[in-house]
Amino acid sequence: MTSWTDEASWVGTRRPMRTATGLDPAAYASDEFYFVEQRRVFGQAWVCVGIADEAVAGRMLVRQVGSKSVLLTRNDTGDLRGFINSCRHRGTELAEADCDIAGTIRCPYHRWGYSLDGALKATPFFNEVPRDDFDKSEFGLLPVRVDTWGVLLFACLSDDTPPLLDWLGDLPDRMAGYHLDTWSTVHQESLDVQANWKLITENFQEYYHLTWVHPELAKVSRVADHYRYQGRGMYCGQTTTPVSGDERDDWLALPEAQGLDASDLVSGRFVAIFPNVILSVLPNHVWMMRLDPLAPGITRETCTMLLPDGVRDGDGDGDADADADAIAPTRRFWVDVNNEDIDIVQRGQRGLARGGVPAGPLAPRFEEPLHRFHNMLADCMTNDGLGALRVPTGDQPGDTWGAGDNPTPAAIDRVAKGA
Incomplete structure (x- = not known):
């Protein structure tokens, strides 16, 4: 082999x-x-995942990068964010295709909610019997590196890879x-x-x-x-x-x-x-x-x-x-x-x-x-x-x-x- x-x-x-x-x-x-x-x-690698004008406030993009599904969002101040497309509760896919979104990323399973910056904000009924070891700040969406150049959107799954501008030379x-x-x-x-x-x-x-x-x-x-x-x-x-x-x-x-x-x-x-x-x-x-x-x-x-x-x-x-x-x-x-x-x-x-x-x-x-x-x-x-x-x-x-x-x-x- x-x-x-x-x-x-x-x-x-x-x-x-x-x-x-x-x-x-x-x-x-x-x-x-x-x-x-x-x-x-x-x-x-830095993988192209779309066109920059696709990533606008109120729109969430879903892209495949290698074996991972990735979400891309842009908040009202224009900040671009990328996340693994998986809820931090039990791993459910958060979205299956590009979609319009208001201010919250919702899991379709148990309705856990995340901000456009990936922070966990809502866990319906989860604390009816409190857990001693649960801290919402530790269960935000897993981040993915994202960046833009010109008309292009890029994502990178590795933290070791040099920044996009080094990649582009x-x-x-x-x-x-x-x-x-x-x-x-x-x-x-x-x-x-x-x-x-x-x-x-x-x-x-x-x-x-x-x-x-x-x-x-x-x-x-x-x-x-x-x-x-x-x-x-x-x-x-x-x-x-x-x-x-x-x-x-x-x-x-x-x-x-x-x-x-x-x-x-x-x-x-x-x-x-x-x-x-x-x-x-x-x-x-x-x-x-x-x-x-x-x-x-x-x-x-x-x-x-x-x-x-x-x-x-x-x-x-x-x-x-x-x-x-x-x-x-x-x-x-x-x-x-x-x-x-x-x-x-x-x-x-x-x-x-x-x-x-x-x-x-x-x-x-x-x-x-x-x-x-x-x-x-x-x-x-x-x-x-x-x-x-x-x-x-x-x-x-x-x-x-x-x-x-x-x-x-x-x-x-x-x-x-x-x-």
């Missing part, structure tokens, strides 16, 4: 890029790997010009994909397949216009510069965000934050996918489209109700692209599960982000805690991955090169 927590299982991953191999097929199809991964990755600075914390949801849909979550994010991270799988996407995100977009942090990134509108303008149909610099204004940023969120950031919209593993070969995708503040409809008049006709071409474009991806990753899953051929070589020109991602995975799988996590660095002098030097580099990359 393979020990996935042992470095000996990751020899091919740990090799330098030009000699590294992909993951063992069992990483995508094995129940054994899946259960270890749920504990070591999703039980320790330079990404908040890299994308600061977009002011993503002001963007809002205009469309959301969920679907179950018959493929492992890693296949979905790996597919996003590389553009080797672009010409053949996405002939229409290749017209606005040309292979020759892909460049590096990653520095220090638990993420993999690439950029298309410029985003083209020569043959079709689906990505350019909406008004642009205000205040973008020369690089952000002409580029598409494609970032996979480890482990489970995919961000496609364009000058005028974001298409985001959250990946929730349900089984080794099943992933729930939650796809969200967001628009910048003040551009929530087609004419840019700031109306909070998005004009469905205005966003339809862009939304339809992403749905079509995603359907192409779903087909190919499901075929990949079938090949890995039914064929199980040994891991093959990675293509240095296109698949360096996968090597970076696989090593993040290996770091989590081989460590009981992430207190000493090795956050990946950015490109080093002499690295020649990708298409070379971006003619319109991001501001952070210009500074790094002294330009």
Whole structure:
């Protein structure tokens, strides 16, 4: 039996890029790997659990993080809180789905009540025969670490894992010009994909397949216009510069965000934050996918489209109700692209599960982000805690991955090169 927590299982991953191999097929199809991964990755990492504008006062979110169900609340002063979804009396599930809530979290079983900060406030009839050892202050909901960045909500089950900003590294600075914390949801849909979550994010991270799988996407995100977009942090990134509108303008149909610099204004940023969120950031919209593993070969995708503040409809008049006709071409474009991806990753899953051929070589020109991602995975799988996590660095002098030097580099990359 393979020990996935042992470095000996990751020899091919740990090799330098030009000699590294992909993951063992069992990483995508094995129940054994899946259960270890749920504990070591999703039980320790900062996991994306939603969009920031979902967490509002009066609303409680219910999310699965690894093997745990988690509640997220926001009180009237805006403080975000996370808790294990279990009553401190006899462990009953407090909520089974997102729901509206007044000021109290109520257990449906014996009506114990908790404040939005998790403190135990009500224990009906419990003290009719008093207990000598009972103190309400000791039986609040068990807390879970939660935090936000930009449009994203995160939760982390481990107290050892570094703070979210350490996890993200330079990404908040890299994308600061977009002011993503002001963007809002205009469309959301969920679907179950018959493929492992890693296949979905790996597919996003590389553009080797672009010409053949996405002939229409290749017209606005040309292979020759892909460049590096990653520095220090638990993420993999690439950029298309410029985003083209020569043959079709689906990505350019909406008004642009205000205040973008020369690089952000002409580029598409494609970032996979480890482990489970995919961000496609364009000058005028974001298409985001959250990946929730349900089984080794099943992933729930939650796809969200967001628009910048003040551009929530087609004419840019700031109306909070998005004009469905205005966003339809862009939304339809992403749905079509995603359907192409779903087909190919499901075929990949079938090949890995039914064929199980040994891991093959990675293509240095296109698949360096996968090597970076696989090593993040290996770091989590081989460590009981992430207190000493090795956050990946950015490109080093002499690295020649990708298409070379971006003619319109991001501001952070210009500074790094002294330009």
